[in-house]
Amino acid sequence: MAVAGLGVAGVTTALAAGHGSAGSQPEPWNPAELRTTLAEMPAGDAGRGERLNTEMMCASCHGGTGESWSGNWSDLGGQRAEYTYKVMLDYKSGLRSEGTRRSGLMQYIAKPLTRQDMADLAAYYESLPLPPADPEARQTQAAEELVRAGDPSRLITPCSSCHGRDGQGGINETPALAGQDRAYFIRTMNHFKNGQRDNDLNEGMSVFARQLTDGEIEALADYYAAMGSE
Numbered sequence: 001m002a003v004a005g006l007g008v009a010g011v012t013t014a015l016a017a018g019h020g021s022a023g024s025q026p027e028p029w030n031p032a033e034l035r036t037t038l039a040e041m042p043a044g045d046a047g048r049g050e051r052l053n054t055e056m057m058c059a060s061c062h063g064g065t066g067e068s069w070s071g072n073w074s075d076l077g078g079q080r081a082e083y084t085y086k087v088m089l090d091y092k093s094g095l096r097s098e099g100t101r102r103s104g105l106m107q108y109i110a111k112p113l114t115r116q117d118m119a120d121l122a123a124y125y126e127s128l129p130l131p132p133a134d135p136e137a138r139q140t141q142a143a144e145e146l147v148r149a150g151d152p153s154r155l156i157t158p159c160s161s162c163h164g165r166d167g168q169g170g171i172n173e174t175p176a177l178a179g180q181d182r183a184y185f186i187r188t189m190n191h192f193k194n195g196q197r198d199n200d201l202n203e204g205m206s207v208f209a210r211q212l213t214d215g216e217i218e219a220l221a222d223y224y225a226a227m228g229s230e
């Protein structure tokens with residue numbers, strides 16, 4: 001393992017030294033390039049991904065089975081491999097940069113990973129069950145309507161038309177949302193809304209986030225948190 005000695009201490013030092021964000025401005029995706037990149041994703045080896053998850057310290061934050069310990073760290077279990085793969089490429093190139101310490105950390109961690117490493121990790125997470133449903137999360141009628149029907153008056157497409165009937169994810173890089181950690185969900189939606197997260201193809205996600213109120217984002221976070229596996 002070339003980078004086995006990375007460790008959380010090394011990460012903290014790098015961030016303190018200001019290496020968190022990428023230097024040059026990364027190019028946004030265009031549809032053809034993203035399609036080709038996903039089509040050429042190497043076949044993932046989930047067994048090797050499981051080992052990397054431990055050796056590369058991913059497990060220390062995201063958990064050994066893709067379920068993180070806290071809302072600081074998103075859940076990865078049951079996630080679509082294409083999504084994880086794309087997001088890791090985006091961290092590595094610096095395209096996904098919310099300008100926060102958290103995203104700086106992930107950029108640093110993604111740097112040494114090869115495409116094969118990313119595909120293996122992605123295959124491992126995809127092989128795991130979705131995170132468990134949060135027993136305290138409730139599904140309101142208002143959230144249900146946004147998910148199933150959208151809001152034509154604000155040009156909001158139903159979330160379920162892309163993210164799947166059961167929040168299991170859609171085609172290509174469209175992620176699963178079921179069981180996602182509530183705090184992470186709210187944070188990343190706000191980042192789409194205020195433009196801090198702009199790694200989505202053709203603003204395909206931020207265009208909807210910008211239309212949502214804070215209350216609606218919270219209701220949607222609850223809606224999907226209530227949906228995880230048993």
Ligand code: HEC
Binds near residue numbers: 060061106184
């Ligand atoms: C020191 C803690 C830490 C370690 C170690 C770590 N991560 Fe992360 N990771 C984070 C945080 C924090 C975020 C959320 C960033 C945010 O909120 O903007 C994240 C986000 C992610 C995401 C995006 C999730 C999503 O739903 O978009 C993926 C994928 C990911 N990490 C994979 C990995 C992999 C693979 C490794 C090991 C190679 C790893 N992480 C190691 C803290 C960590």
Ligand code: HEC
Binds near residue numbers: 157161180188220
């Ligand atoms: C036209 C398809 C489409 C629609 C409609 C859509 N999304 Fe998305 N969404 C995406 C794609 C594609 C991504 C991945 C962006 C990227 O490349 O990082 C995404 C990402 C997300 C993420 C980030 C997940 C993570 O792990 O970081 C959340 C949260 C989300 N969408 C919630 C919603 C909600 C809630 C709605 C309904 C109000 C919605 N989306 C409607 C396509 C869509």
